[in-house]
Amino acid sequence: MLAVGIIRGKKGVYDFEIPKPVITRPDEVLVSVKEVGLDGTDFNILRYNLQDIAEGRDKMVMGHEMSGVVEEVGKAVKSLSPGDPVVVTVRRGDDIDQPCLHNQSDMCLTGLFTEHGIHKLDGFLTEYTVAEEQYVVRVPQKLARLAVLAEPVSIAEKGIQQIKHIQSRIHWYCGHSEHSWQSEQWGGCRVALVVGAGPLGLLATALLRLAGVSTYTSDLLPESHPRIKLLADTQTHYIDARKKTPKEVVQLCCTAGNLDIIFEAAGAATTAVALIPYMSRSSIYVMTGIPREELNMKLDAAKLVHHIVSYNQVVVGSVNSNRRHFETALKHMPVINERFDGLLDKMITHRFPLTDYKKAFATTGSSAIKTVIEVEPWD
Numbered sequence: 001m002l003a004v005g006i007i008r009g010k011k012g013v014y015d016f017e018i019p020k021p022v023i024t025r026p027d028e029v030l031v032s033v034k035e036v037g038l039d040g041t042d043f044n045i046l047r048y049n050l051q052d053i054a055e056g057r058d059k060m061v062m063g064h065e066m067s068g069v070v071e072e073v074g075k076a077v078k079s080l081s082p083g084d085p086v087v088v089t090v091r092r093g094d095d096i097d098q099p100c101l102h103n104q105s106d107m108c109l110t111g112l113f114t115e116h117g118i119h120k121l122d123g124f125l126t127e128y129t130v131a132e133e134q135y136v137v138r139v140p141q142k143l144a145r146l147a148v149l150a151e152p153v154s155i156a157e158k159g160i161q162q163i164k165h166i167q168s169r170i171h172w173y174c175g176h177s178e179h180s181w182q183s184e185q186w187g188g189c190r191v192a193l194v195v196g197a198g199p200l201g202l203l204a205t206a207l208l209r210l211a212g213v214s215t216y217t218s219d220l221l222p223e224s225h226p227r228i229k230l231l232a233d234t235q236t237h238y239i240d241a242r243k244k245t246p247k248e249v250v251q252l253c254c255t256a257g258n259l260d261i262i263f264e265a266a267g268a269a270t271t272a273v274a275l276i277p278y279m280s281r282s283s284i285y286v287m288t289g290i291p292r293e294e295l296n297m298k299l300d301a302a303k304l305v306h307h308i309v310s311y312n313q314v315v316v317g318s319v320n321s322n323r324r325h326f327e328t329a330l331k332h333m334p335v336i337n338e339r340f341d342g343l344l345d346k347m348i349t350h351r352f353p354l355t356d357y358k359k360a361f362a363t364t365g366s367s368a369i370k371t372v373i374e375v376e377p378w379d
């Protein structure tokens with residue numbers, strides 16, 4: 001079957017033939033791939049020639065954001081049947097440590113995990129894939145066409161889950177019991193800044209708004225840009241940060257008091273670090289972007305540590321997601337779409353058939369929000 005990916009020692013993306021996978025264990029599921037979304041990780045694999053191919057292999061299929069349909073199930077599979085729309089999660093656990101043995105491979109302790117299309121494991125830019133039942137999440141039929149966005153939404157969900165878990169250290173944030181961390185409207189009386197208005201920044205903004213958080217979203221684009229116009233549906237306050245210092249950006253968010261949450265979704269290292277000294281008391285800063293360039297900056301380490309300690313601050317990194325984050329994402333996706341005028345549909349700006357993969361990988365720049373490759377379009 002046709003596959004698209006990288007070849008050892010050769011820069012760029014290519015198509016090649018691979019054998020159709022088969023079920024070899026009773027807990028496995030054969031999935032026919034429908035759509036694959038591209039994101040910064042895919043573009044960076046090509047841009048920086050990051051060839052993380054398994055030893056003994058000379059090729060790796062790319063693509064880690066997918067939707068598909070169950071084709072066949074192993075004898076022990078209980079939760080899925082042929083014809084079910086599904087998404088397959090990205091990371092396979094190492095079968096060694098407790099997080100991986102208990103469906104939390106996103107928090108792996110050994111680093112011996114693999115990742116479809118990113119780290120040692122074939123991705124989804126092909127016709128079929130086989131995965132264990134625990135990594136295959138059923139999608140409601142109505143949501144099948146948007147399911148390709150479940151992975152990026154799950155990344156935003158995990159970042160927000162970290163915020164809720166960690167900030168539960170402050171039992172009473174405001175005087176309203178309806179704004180407790182366990183409630184759906186936990187974000188009432190909270191203020192957040194989302195750094196970056198790319199797909200992840202857009203989704204994080206939408207989820208924070210859904211929870212009632214008063215949000216600001218910053219990027220280096222004019223307000224007239226289509227991507228920023230899309231953001232307007234979430235009623236976030238946009239900050240054009242091109243001519244503003246980190247201090248000025250935070251001050252804009254603090255007009256009503258503290259800035260409780262910073263959600264970094266830009267992967268710009270200097271900006272990310274430069275915001276730390278301006279964090280509010282007892283606030284949290286979650287970083288999700290992975291910088292690729294090496295950047296050196298001058299830092300007053302003593303001042304930084306002093307600020308972090310005396311202000312009770314948390315800076316936390318968040319990467320990957322597990323099936324619970326996918327399930328939460330699938331629950332929130334129809335609500336996002338309804339509340340924010342079809343935001344998820346509007347986010348998919350480009351679609352290409354699999355044979356046009358070179359065009360899809362060349363579709364970058366700020367006007368492209370999410371590019372989707374149709375392996376076999378939904379009918």
Ligand SMILES: [Zn+2]
Pocket residue numbers: 093094095096097099100105107108109110111112113
């Ligand atoms: Zn592990």
Ligand SMILES: [Zn+2]
Pocket residue numbers: 174175176179188189
């Ligand atoms: Zn409140």
